[in-house]
Amino acid sequence: MEPIASVRDQALRLLASGAVSSRAELVEALRVAPSTVTAAVRRLLADGVIVEVGSGRSTGGRPPRVLRLRETGGVFAVTELDGRHARVGLCAPGGALHTADEVAIDVAAGPDQVFDAVAAEFARLRAAIAPGQPLLGVGVALPGPVEFAHGRVVGPARMPGWSGVDARALLAARFRVPVAVDNDAKAAAIGEHLARGREPGDMIYVKAGTGIGGCLVSGGQVHRGGRGLSGDVTHVRVVDSGERVCSCGGRGCLETVASGAALVRQLAEQGSPAAAVRDVAAAVRDGDPTAVTMVRHAGRLLGVALSSLVNFLNPDAVVIGGSLSGLDGYVAATRGALYELCLPSMTQSLTIEAGVAGPDAALIGLGHLLRTTTDVRTR
Structure with a gap:
């Protein structure tokens, strides 16, 4: 049986997102025993974190009590x-x-x-x-x-x-x-997981911006590792990196070839005035063939780096956020590499897409x- 504390946290997250509003909906979303949800809700009510605000629509039985977060000033x-x-x-x-x-x-x-x-x-x-x-x-x-x-x-x-x-x-x-x-x-x-509401599956989230960060969300919880330092995918060594020196002092890290900073540097080396990721995005929108090719190559290298994680963890979704997620070619190239390099059993029901929560x-x-x-x- 899942610990009450874990169910309490998951219930609070679902109520905060607006995905659920009753005990019955919590039971359905969390897939735990009604008694477990009742105990968690009772604790949240006792703590004053949530309140009951009337009855919802009946589906044939007793109308459910509507649960809401307690709003306070501030x-x-x-x-x-x-x-x-x-x-x-x-x-x-x-x-x-x-x-x-x-x-x-x-x-x-x-x-x-x-x-x-x-x-x-x-x-x-x-x-x-x-x-x-x-x-x-x-x-x-x-x-x-x-x-x-x-x-x-x-x-x-x-x-x-x-x-x-x-x-x-x-x-x-x-x-x-x-x-x-x-x-x-x-x-x-966490924000992306909340924005997805009722999607409770395991998710590898990648923030692809100036650098590249990662995170595994499993069972609604962030996996943090022993010291809370998990997810540093940016310093995974990749092939086709050119052995460039990374900000960490190593060579050949994913950051040197697939991050926004890498793309800005690569365009600058080709004579472009690009100084930030938004300049890379503008070049892609303008159809600059050099920028388009570089973005696709960077996205593929991200997919190569993630492929072993997908095979190992078997997530339900790979979600790409950050400033590079707005570049369709980057996300598509990542998706293509994962489909090519991962086992078919791992990608058969795998969702690979840009985030829905945006810059916030x-x-x-x-x-x-x-x-x-x-x-x-x-x-």
Whole structure:
């Protein structure tokens, strides 16, 4: 029997996403005994996390009691950092994303300057969108390995000056509210899983942007590994890499040939003025044959790197998010490589597609982390 705590977390996630609204729907979605769902719901009601708000439509028997998250005043402030920008937003306690915007940063400037810029943007959004609303929690997604249990950054290849930084402690001291710190790909995977509602299968999520991050979601839970550092697919060594030196100091990593940074560099070497991933996307939209060929090759190499994972893990879906997911040729080439290299039994019912949560996936995921790990009951 699945532990009540696990069922409680899964039930809360489903209620937050709006995918279910009753005990019967939870039983159907989670495929556990009604008594297990009843115990989990009873605990959520006792904790004040959810409320019953009347009766739903009867399907022949007693009308079901409708379950909803308890809405309280206040907001969560959430941000996803990249090398040159931060996406910043505000979430309602129930999980809905109120607003999101971008602000320029330089992650190499170090945590103090970056968090100063993020804090200023939080303040601006709160004044514009939620004046007078208390800040209930802060969530930050970082483009590097994070020990989730401690909120500490561990050996990030693309974040000079951040290794060993206790980001959770710094943010808690600054904002004096509960804080969640996670890797950007894991936060985005949570957001993507929520956006898919009733799709409970195992999912390999890949965030393909400036770098490449990965995450396995199994049974509705993120697989974090022993220290919480799992999913660093960007430093998997691949053939046809040209043995280029990677940001990690190694050679031949996937990042050097299949990431947004790699594509920007490759186009620049061909004389293109490309300086960011959006420039690569613009070149592809304009039909630049060099850009189109490079994007397809990069997508194929991602598929090559993922093929052994698909054969080993047998997921229900491979979902590609991040800025490169908007390039059809990249996703199609990844799909083609997986169909070619994986066992037919592994791809027979495998879904391989771009994400549906869009650029706010990590913000949605952070809002969920804060919602499920902090006490936001009315005080």
